[in-house]
Amino acid sequence: MKQVLQHRIDSTFAHYDVNGNGVIELADVYALADRLLRAFGEPASSERGRDLVEAYDRFWEMLVDHCDADRDGRIGPEEYRDAMIEMVVEGGPINMGFLEIVQSLLDLMDTNGDGRVDADEFQVLLKARGLGADECGLAFAHLDTDGDGAISVQEYVAAVRDYYTNPAEDTPGSWLYPKALQRT
Known part of the structure; x- marks a missing residue:
């Protein structure tokens, strides 16, 4: 059980270490934001683009703080692992800053402006994370836990907590990142 959760933490570290230099730095966080902006065809200068970049600035601040x-302005794998175990695995609170980041991400995904993130919109995020089209549909079905055809902030945050705390396969959280990253 612990090995699965440890692997998930290490996998998300690898996801955040965009340039692969062994540490997470501000440049990596901006690269993630840029990847999402490009995936959604959203310019960084638009209101939604600025909101996402500002959310990723807050995400970086949260990462550094925790x-x-x-x-030293660089987060190594051991620092990340220890903090994630303390913050999430051992039941630490997910702070308001994180909820704001999730809201900004979901706002960006809501490309049609209907206030909901449907399967097609969510698929863009998952493809940017490396999932194929078939996996995107399965992932959406797992994350849409209330079956209303949309992913809410609450469902997404619950999936994040599940990803870091529940080693079982095919849970909502197990679908947040590509399966290839999760294999042990």
């Missing part, structure tokens, strides 16, 4: 133990 993970950068030596305060």
Whole structure:
């Protein structure tokens, strides 16, 4: 059980270390934001683009506050692992900053402006994370836990907590990142 959760933490570290240099830095966080903006065809200069970049700035600040133990502006794998275990696996609170980041991400995904993130909109995010079309449909079905045809902030946050705390396969959280990243 612990090995599965450890692997998931290490996998998300690898996802966040976009340039693959072994540490998470501000440049990696901006690269993630840029990847999403490009996937959604949203310019960084638009209101939604600026909101996403600002949310990723807050995400970086949250990562540094919680993970950068030596305060060098770089988060190594051990720092990340220790902080994630303390914050999420051991039941630490998911703070309001994280909820704002999730809301900005979901706002960006809501490309038709109907206030909901449907399967087609969510698929863009998952494809940017490396899932194929078939996996995107399955992932959406797992994350839409109330079956209303949309992913809410609450469902997404519950899936994040599930990803880090529940080692079982085919749970909502197990579908947040590509299956290839989760294999042990």
